[in-house]
Amino acid sequence: MTQADxxxxxxxxxxxxxxxPAATAQDRATNARRYLVVLLEGLRTRA
Structure with missing residues (x-):
């Protein structure tokens, strides 16, 4: 994986x-945060 990814x-x-499309702005923000956490946790290096 590189920075470009x-x-x-x-x-x-x-x-x-x-x-x-039926999601509210708050729903979208909540989902984005949740998905970002999943993405970043998957990229985290394990000791």
């Missing part, structure tokens, strides 16, 4: 958070 991953988080 982060842009598409972040775009994916934003897209996933906004894909449901």
């Amino acid at each position: 982060m842009v598409p991953l972040m775009c994916g988080v934003v897209y996933a958070a906004n894909v449901h």
Whole structure:
């Protein structure tokens, strides 16, 4: 994985958070935070 991979991953988080048209702005923000945590936890280096 390189730094260049982060842009598409972040775009994916934003897209996933906004894909449901009936979601409120608060729902989208909550989903984006949750998806971002999942993404970052998956990238974390384990000792």
